[in-house]
Amino acid sequence: MNTQKLKDNWPRIKTVITDVDGVLTDGGMYYTADGGELKKFNVRDGVGAALLKAGGYTIGVMTGESLPLLERRMRKMGADFIYLGARD
Numbered sequence: 001m002n003t004q005k006l007k008d009n010w011p012r013i014k015t016v017i018t019d020v021d022g023v024l025t026d027g028g029m030y031y032t033a034d035g036g037e038l039k040k041f042n043v044r045d046g047v048g049a050a051l052l053k054a055g056g057y058t059i060g061v062m063t064g065e066s067l068p069l070l071e072r073r074m075r076k077m078g079a080d081f082i083y084l085g086a087r088d
Helices: 003-012 043-054 068-076
Strands: 015-018 058-062 081-083
Touching (some): 043 058
């Protein structure tokens, strides 16, 4: 991406939308012996979300998965909207 173009348009940006896997996680999938799923999140992403919110930005998450642990983490991060199971 053209860095100057991003700088020029930065004042117009009001919302940041991200995926989860490989963006807010390390991309790994962890499975427990009883079939449960785990994901590892980096606390730095939570700090980044808090900084965006403090700056007046709206933050949202769209992901193809529908795990309750994803919603719990995104709510803890302060996401304004969360779309789980997104396919389109």
